Amino acid sequence: MIGIGTPESPGERHGTTRNMRASERECWIALSMVPGVGPAGFAHLVRRLGSAAAAWRAGPEGLEGIARLPAGVWESFAEFARGDPHELARTLIDATERAGGRVLTGLDDDYPPALWTLDPRPPTLFIAGDDAALRERAVAIVGTRGASGYGFATATELARDLAASGMVVVSGLALGIDGAAHRATVDAGGRTVAVLPSPLDRVYPPRHRPLARAILASGGALVSEVPIGAAVGRPDFARRNRIIAGLSEAVVVVEAPDHSGALLTAVAAIAIGRELYAVPGPIDAMASRGCNRLIADQQATMVTSAASLMRQIGLSRGGRPPAIAALSEVEGQVLKRLLERSGSIEELIDRTGHSPAALASALSLLEARGLVNPFGGATFHATLAARRLAGVI
Amino acid sequence: MLAASDQLDATRLSGTALIGELALDGSLRRVPGAMALVSAAQQAGACDVIVPQDNGSESAAVGGIVVRPTHSFSSVVRHLAGVEDIASLEALPASMIRSADDDAPNLGSIIGQRVARRLLEIGIAGRHNLALSGPPGVGKTLLTRAGAGILPSLSDAEAAEVNRIHSVAGVGESRSPDSRRRPFRAPHHTISTQALVGGGPRIRPGEASLAHRGALLLDETLQFRADALDALRGPIDAGMVTIARVEGVRSLPARFMLLAAYNPCPCGWFAVPGRDCACEDGARRRYQARLSGPMRDRLDLVAHLEPSTLGRGSPAPESTAIVGARVADAWAVQQERQSMGNADLPAEEIDERHGFARSFLDVLEQRGRQLGLSMRRLHRAARVARTIADLEGSSVVHAHHLDEALLHRPKEVRA
Numbered sequence: 001m002i003g004i005g006t007p008e009s010p011g012e013r014h015g016t017t018r019n020m021r022a023s024e025r026e027c028w029i030a031l032s033m034v035p036g037v038g039p040a041g042f043a044h045l046v047r048r049l050g051s052a053a054a055a056w057r058a059g060p061e062g063l064e065g066i067a068r069l070p071a072g073v074w075e076s077f078a079e080f081a082r083g084d085p086h087e088l089a090r091t092l093i094d095a096t097e098r099a100g101g102r103v104l105t106g107l108d109d110d111y112p113p114a115l116w117t118l119d120p121r122p123p124t125l126f127i128a129g130d131d132a133a134l135r136e137r138a139v140a141i142v143g144t145r146g147a148s149g150y151g152f153a154t155a156t157e158l159a160r161d162l163a164a165s166g167m168v169v170v171s172g173l174a175l176g177i178d179g180a181a182h183r184a185t186v187d188a189g190g191r192t193v194a195v196l197p198s199p200l201d202r203v204y205p206p207r208h209r210p211l212a213r214a215i216l217a218s219g220g221a222l223v224s225e226v227p228i229g230a231a232v233g234r235p236d237f238a239r240r241n242r243i244i245a246g247l248s249e250a251v252v253v254v255e256a257p258d259h260s261g262a263l264l265t266a267v268a269a270i271a272i273g274r275e276l277y278a279v280p281g282p283i284d285a286m287a288s289r290g291c292n293r294l295i296a297d298q299q300a301t302m303v304t305s306a307a308s309l310m311r312q313i314g315l316s317r318g319g320r321p322p323a324i325a326a327l328s329e330v331e332g333q334v335l336k337r338l339l340e341r342s343g344s345i346e347e348l349i350d351r352t353g354h355s356p357a358a359l360a361s362a363l364s365l366l367e368a369r370g371l372v373n374p375f376g377g378a379t380f381h382a383t384l385a386a387r388r389l390a391g392v393i
Numbered sequence: 394m395l396a397a398s399d400q401l402d403a404t405r406l407s408g409t410a411l412i413g414e415l416a417l418d419g420s421l422r423r424v425p426g427a428m429a430l431v432s433a434a435q436q437a438g439a440c441d442v443i444v445p446q447d448n449g450s451e452s453a454a455v456g457g458i459v460v461r462p463t464h465s466f467s468s469v470v471r472h473l474a475g476v477e478d479i480a481s482l483e484a485l486p487a488s489m490i491r492s493a494d495d496d497a498p499n500l501g502s503i504i505g506q507r508v509a510r511r512l513l514e515i516g517i518a519g520r521h522n523l524a525l526s527g528p529p530g531v532g533k534t535l536l537t538r539a540g541a542g543i544l545p546s547l548s549d550a551e552a553a554e555v556n557r558i559h560s561v562a563g564v565g566e567s568r569s570p571d572s573r574r575r576p577f578r579a580p581h582h583t584i585s586t587q588a589l590v591g592g593g594p595r596i597r598p599g600e601a602s603l604a605h606r607g608a609l610l611l612d613e614t615l616q617f618r619a620d621a622l623d624a625l626r627g628p629i630d631a632g633m634v635t636i637a638r639v640e641g642v643r644s645l646p647a648r649f650m651l652l653a654a655y656n657p658c659p660c661g662w663f664a665v666p667g668r669d670c671a672c673e674d675g676a677r678r679r680y681q682a683r684l685s686g687p688m689r690d691r692l693d694l695v696a697h698l699e700p701s702t703l704g705r706g707s708p709a710p711e712s713t714a715i716v717g718a719r720v721a722d723a724w725a726v727q728q729e730r731q732s733m734g735n736a737d738l739p740a741e742e743i744d745e746r747h748g749f750a751r752s753f754l755d756v757l758e759q760r761g762r763q764l765g766l767s768m769r770r771l772h773r774a775a776r777v778a779r780t781i782a783d784l785e786g787s788s789v790v791h792a793h794h795l796d797e798a799l800l801h802r803p804k805e806v807r808a
Contacts, residue, residue: 311765342666344699345508356511357781357797364796368763374804377657377664378508378527378697 021107028052028105029092030085032123033227036073039239043120056085095228099201101128114138118246118272122225122239126200129221133191137385138168139313140248140269142241142262143177143255148287151255154279155180158252161306163190167313170195170248172240173208173222177254177262182211186218193247196224197240223247241265242272249385250275250313252303256290263290266300276300277309314370314383330354330362335371335382339390344378406473409441410434412448419466423447425563428556431455443469443479451560451568453482455553497542497577498535501712505701506532512696512801513540514716516650517608518723519780520734521773522629522691524614524653524803527698528661528668533654537610540652543717544575544608545724551606558605558646562598576607578649582616589617590624591634591645601628604649614653615683622688625651629691632737650736653692655684665699692803693736693773723783735779740772748782748789749775756792760799774798 031052032042045055045063055063060078080088093103104111104125112134115121127134139162141155159169159181169185171178173194185192192215198204200222203212212222225239241264245251251269253276256262269276278300281288294300303309327335330352337343337351348359363380366372371386382390412430413421424430427448434442435458442460444452449462461479463469471477500510509525509532516523517540525533547555552573559568559576568574580589580600591599601609611617628634632648657663658677663670670677727735731747743749749757753775761771775790777798782790 307765344666344697346505346699346701349507356508358793360508360511360797360800361793362796364800367800368760368796374697378699379664379666 023086024051024053025105025107026086026089027056028107029089029103029124030080030083031055032105033088033092033230034073034080035076035230037077039118039120039122041073042123046123053085092227092229096126096200099128099199099228101126101200101222101228102131103127104131110135112247114248115243115246118242121246122243124225124227125243126224126227127221128200129216130191130219131221133168133193133219133221134223134247136168136191137166138170138193138248140170140244140251140265141177141181142171142244142251142253142265144257144260144262144287144290145174145176145178146257146287147176147180147255148285150281150285151177151279151287152180155254156184157306158254158279158303158309159184159190159192160188161310163188163192165310166190168193168220170244172197172237172244172265173203173205173212174261175205175207179208179211181254182215182220186211186214186220189218191218192220194220194222195240195244195247196222197226197237198224199226199228199230200224201228237261238264242268245269245272245274248274249383250277252277252279252309253291253294253300254279255281255287256294257286258289258293260290263294266290266294270299275313277303277312279303314367314373314385327366328362330358331366334359334362335366335386335390338372338380338382339387342379342381344380346378348380408439409443409473410437410439411443411469412452413443413445415466420464421445421466421469426561427452428455428560431458431460432553432557434458443472449482451556497713498539499542499713500539500716501710503532503535503539503710504707505710506536506698507710509533509536509696509698510710510716512694513537514543514720515777515780515784516540516652516694517543517545518720518784519727519777520650520736521693521777521780522651522653522736524655524692524695525698526655526657526695528665528700529656531698531700533698534612537612537652537654538579539713540608540610541577542713543720544577545717545721546573547575547606548728554646555606558598558602562603564603576604576649577610578604578607579610579612582611582613584617584621586618586621586624589621590628590647592636596636596638596643596645598645599634599647601625601634601647601649602645605646607649608652609649610652610654612654614655615680616655619683619685622683622685626687626691648737651692653684657681657697664697689803690767690769693777694798694801695803696801719784722786723780726783727780735776735783738776738779740768743772743775747779748787749779750789753790753792753795756795760795764799766799766802770802774802777801 031037046052049055049058096103104127106121106123110131141159143151143155155177162169163185169181169190169192171181171194173182173196182192182194194212194215196204203209215222223243225243226236244265245268251265251274253262253266266276276299278291278294280292280295280302283292295302301312333352334348337348345356345359349356363372371383372380373383374380412424412427414424416422423445427444428451431442431452432455435455440458442452442458444460444462446462446464449460453460459481461481463479468479472479512523513536515521525536527533555576556568578600587593587599589599590601591597628647629651633644634647635642635644658670658672659680660671662668663672663677731738738747757771757775774795778790778794781794781797
């Protein structure tokens with residue numbers, strides 16, 4: 001239960017918990033529509049005031065003590081505050097549904113768990129297609145719009161292998177590498193998620209609208225943080241890139257020249273703790289300079305083959321990790337300890353009391369399922385997939 | 394010569410073989426390879442053999458022939474003339490036979506490192522190639538040397554084979570000839586390739602052959618010459634050293650268990666939690682590359698050691714006697730089932746006859762897919778799993794045996 005409002009609010013006084021939640025959800029949606037608030041401002045307001053409804057009630061005057069918001073926000077908020085938040089929200093929900101999508105908020109149970117780790121996280125998302133694709137293991141494949149033949153081929157191969165392993169492939173629907181990754185996944189019968197820099201009803205770039213329809217037809221999804229009807233402006237690539245990284249347990253940069261937008265996704269991946277991989281290129285290839293630098297600076301792990309990428313991500317063709325509940329007692333105990341703190345078998349003997357033999361068998365199965373990884377040393381770590389399964393992230 | 398010139402009665406020579414190097418002062422000098430010569434003489438129908446005193450005990454170990462050791466040629470002449478017999482040497486009584494290495498450090502004195510101890514036990518029980526990797530001072534050398542104390546005894550046939558090789562190499566006297574002790578060789582890392590695998594103008598067995606049926610410890614493995622390590626690949630696969638010469642190809646038996654011990658990087662502290670590795674990236678990669686892919690492929694088990702964190706009050710570690718008894722039992726089971734160690738089980742015999750059920754092979758295939766492993770690696774893991782089951786007293790190999798084996802497989806180090 002989220003903490004909401006004070007007893008004076010009429011809707012809350014007479015409403016059931018269910019109504020209170022619906023009311024808060026509408027205020028939440030409306031607040032996230034206010035231009036300039038942004039995820040950080042939104043999170044700050046809700047944290048300080050306890051709920052979106054409270055923020056809305058406080059209005060521009062009540063928010064003066066909260067210094068984090070940029071200057072222009074006061075005006076736009078003042079303008080918005082004249083309207084009814086519930087009506088604003090319902091209008092947006094209707095418009096989204098007419099465009100074939102639906103609204104997903106941070107209050108909803110089916111909000112993608114992977115995005116919980118983002119701070120601040122996008123308060124509201126607009127989704128078309130099957131949102132189940134947002135809750136599965138995913139890897140992002142990103143890169144430059146000006147891809148070379150090598151880049152296209154590599155993106156295609158990596159996406160195809162990831163799809164064959166049951167991985168969801170996430171990208172940004174841009175021309176070049178992004179498009180190749182989506183296309184290869186669709187062709188391989190896999191599921192892919194395109195995160196748009198534009199509203200759902202204005203798929204950008206227009207040339208990829210047929211691809212967007214193919215993604216939806218194959219069980220994938222389109223995601224945007226931009227509400228339908230938002231003022232036409234420059235597509236917001238930075239926020240889009242953050243969601244791409246957030247939805248994925250690993251980000252692979254296939255080709256990126258200096259100052260490429262794909263490098264912003266790489267920066268986002270590092271900032272939020274996602275594993276970062278880069279495909280190396282010839283030293284004289286402009287399109288690979290960003291990738292080569294990520295590798296040289298040891299910010300990204302070099303991808304030497306599709307197979308090595310799969311192994312490092314802890315994947316095998318055809319395997320999907322089981323639910324935590326499907327693990328044996330010892331496996332469950334071991335994973336729980338490793339989620340608390342990484343450790344060697346020696347430490348696990350002391351922490352669980354099991355024999356080296358029993359622990360080795362359990363760790364081996366967990367490794368085969370992509371839930372732990374020793375990274376070549378004595379210390380075993382729980383993988384991101386394990387954290388996701390356990391609901392830790 | 395003496396018989397031809399009628400200084401001696403030639404009849405006394407029939408059925409008697411003479412072995413030795415006659416020195417100018419009339420004394421008999423020891424010769425290398427006495428056992429092989431004695432055994433050849435015995436097969437040629439000799440019932441008596443006279444050998445130099447220093448070759449006496451190893452010659453007596455051949456059996457089936459009367460061995461008469463002596464110091465001087467004059468005593469040989471007196472013996473052949475019937476003046477004074479050279480006393481024959483009896484084989485050592487069985488009670489004096491030593492089987493394990495009493496000088497090896499006792500496992501009971503080694504605190505912690507439970508995983509490494511477990512892998513040492515598995516490795517030795519099935520003769521699987523084992524590596525211990527860890528920073529300086531964690532006990533890699535101590536543990537591997539303690540391994541000498543839990544090697545199972547040689548069978549009669551194996552002992553004869555081992556003694557013959559040691560005799561040919563001229564190091565027979567370093568072994569008690571009747572010993573059932575498995576060889577444990579630990580050459581220094583500065584050793585030449587020739588000394589390691591054998592060779593030289595008269596083709597002498599190298600350390601690889603001296604470790605035949607036993608263990609070859611390469612302490613500081615990555616400090617060995619790269620070509621020396623490479624030269625071991627053939628013997629590890631074939632169980633023998635092959636030396637090509639103008640006059641033909643000679644081979645020497647060299648079926649040893651490899652024990653490797655090394656630091657994970659030049660400074661030794663790579664990937665140890667709470668410690669910083671002081672190595673440059675390039676230096677570390679070059680160092681790790683010395684354990685080349687083909688060599689890594691031939692290891693069965695790798696233990697990663699870290700400084701022990703065990704305090705007082707933890708249960709006392711098992712002694713060499715206890716672990717050694719388990720190893721001996723597991724070894725006996727293997728001999729009874731297939732007359733060889735599990736490590737030598739041919740790939741095509743990994744089937745029901747040896748306790749690998751159809752369902753196990755399905756799991757093996759599945760793990761191969763999940764972990765992206767080669768057939769060679771899977772077969773190696775299956776053999777190790779067989780040994781784990783043998784140590785447990787299980788006639789059937791189960792998936793959990795395989796999983797333990799797979800966890801400790803050698804992996805690429807991500808530098």
